[in-house]
Amino acid sequence: MAKGMRDIKRQISGFQNTKQITKAMEMVAASGLRKAQENAEAARPYSDKIKEVISNIASATKNLKHPMLESREVKKTGYLVITSDRGLAGGYNANLLRMVINTIQEKHNSSDDYSIFVIGRKGRDFFKRRNMPVLSQVTGLPDNPQYLDIQEIAKTAVQNFSEGLYDELYLVYNEFINPITQIPVEKRLLPLSDISESNGNMASYEYEPSAEEVLDVLLPKYAETLIYSAVLEGKASEFGARMTAMGNATNNATDLISGLNLVYNRARQAAITQEISEIIAGANAQG
Amino acid sequence: MSTFTLEIVTPERKVYSQGVNMIVVTGVEGQLGILPNHIPLVTALKVAPMKIKTGNDEEIIAVHGGFMEVSKEKVVILADVAERAGEIDVERAQAAKERAERRLADKKADYDFRRAEMALQKAINRISSTDKHF
Numbered sequence: 001m002a003k004g005m006r007d008i009k010r011q012i013s014g015f016q017n018t019k020q021i022t023k024a025m026e027m028v029a030a031s032g033l034r035k036a037q038e039n040a041e042a043a044r045p046y047s048d049k050i051k052e053v054i055s056n057i058a059s060a061t062k063n064l065k066h067p068m069l070e071s072r073e074v075k076k077t078g079y080l081v082i083t084s085d086r087g088l089a090g091g092y093n094a095n096l097l098r099m100v101i102n103t104i105q106e107k108h109n110s111s112d113d114y115s116i117f118v119i120g121r122k123g124r125d126f127f128k129r130r131n132m133p134v135l136s137q138v139t140g141l142p143d144n145p146q147y148l149d150i151q152e153i154a155k156t157a158v159q160n161f162s163e164g165l166y167d168e169l170y171l172v173y174n175e176f177i178n179p180i181t182q183i184p185v186e187k188r189l190l191p192l193s194d195i196s197e198s199n200g201n202m203a204s205y206e207y208e209p210s211a212e213e214v215l216d217v218l219l220p221k222y223a224e225t226l227i228y229s230a231v232l233e234g235k236a237s238e239f240g241a242r243m244t245a246m247g248n249a250t251n252n253a254t255d256l257i258s259g260l261n262l263v264y265n266r267a268r269q270a271a272i273t274q275e276i277s278e279i280i281a282g283a284n285a286q287g
Numbered sequence: 288m289s290t291f292t293l294e295i296v297t298p299e300r301k302v303y304s305q306g307v308n309m310i311v312v313t314g315v316e317g318q319l320g321i322l323p324n325h326i327p328l329v330t331a332l333k334v335a336p337m338k339i340k341t342g343n344d345e346e347i348i349a350v351h352g353g354f355m356e357v358s359k360e361k362v363v364i365l366a367d368v369a370e371r372a373g374e375i376d377v378e379r380a381q382a383a384k385e386r387a388e389r390r391l392a393d394k395k396a397d398y399d400f401r402r403a404e405m406a407l408q409k410a411i412n413r414i415s416s417t418d419k420h421f
Binding site: 047 | 294296297298299300301314315316326327328329330331354356363365367368
């Protein structure tokens with residue numbers, strides 16, 4: 001009996017260690033989440049403003065034409081997939097990557113028809129294992145990514161589109177709904193389509209050097225900004241997912257521990273009872 | 288003295304949002320002084336310091352490329368990076384400047400010269416933004 005009890009004891013302390021770790025990870029993720037949400041919030045004015053300016057230009061210039069706004073026949077598709085570097089975040093990476101692989105298998109017959117940009121170690125390993133064409137990658141992104149951290153991959157992704165390497169670019173990331181819900185989404189980033197012409201009350205602008213040249217710089221920048229906000233949102237989702245996953249793990253550990261405690265106490269009581277009855281039996285026999 | 292609202296926004300944060308009397312920026316076509324009631328204008332900016340005048344105060348902000356949108360009572364600057372003079376690490380900028388200059392001087396090495404050039408511009412921008420005599 002005593003041996004079985006020692007086993008249970010060991011199991012309990014093992015679960016307790018795990019619980020401590022998951023609890024700590026939950027709290028780290030919670031504080032990261034708050035920061036990530038603030039960052040995502042802080043990035044919003046910039047992309048809103050750029051969009052506003054582009055809309056103004058779009059409505060001021062008649063029949064605006066720019067390669068980044070025009071849909072062309074799709075021969076090749078680019079995907080920019082935002083994953084995390086570390087695991088233990090529930091279904092964060094798995095759900096997203098499953099969606100990517102399903103879309104790719106549905107839409108493309110050969111690996112020449114698409115190329116992939118990937119952010120995050122989990123995604124990179126996933127695509128590498130499957131020998132899929134990864135054009136460029138970024139790993140080891142800090143928890144609070146700066147614009148400069150992703151500028152290069154964003155620039156390349158946008159540039160390759162304008163150079164005609166692919167004819168559309170999809171952004172795949174986990175949309176942050178709330179800390180417990182993150183939904184993998186796939187958004188078409190390029191060609192830009194949501195530039196609506198703002199309704200007429202705009203003053204007509206002067207452009208320096210010219211409207212076209214301003215657009216030439218603004219549109220890629222806008223696309224890059226959208227990528228940056230997706231990265232920030234992905235980070236918030238990652239922390240949310242990790243917080244929820246670790247919270248569940250902590251709860252499960254608590255349940256297991258209390259179950260084992262019950263078993264342990266029963267065993268202890270049984271051992272004591274047995275000892276007492278043995279002593280009494282011994283005393284009776286002597287008396 | 289009449290004022291207008293100046294907003295400087297980068298992808299990471301809002302750097303500046305306040306009423307000012309006048310600003311001097313460096314656009315791709317040259318320096319521009321913007322006073323209240325300027326005609327609406329959109330221009331790309333160079334990597335250069337900009338000057339903000341409010342009353343008798345002057346502030347200098349290092350703006351690393353981007354855009355300026357001028358409308359009747361508001362000016363919005365969308366910059367990749369914008370730093371107020373107090374936030375700049377001069378020593379780091381100095382080191383970056385020397386490094387970039389060394390790379391540009393070293394013709395043999397296959398450095399990315401455009402990148403070194405950009406780095407040099409940014410470093411000079413940072414240094415001159417902290418310089419009171421600008």
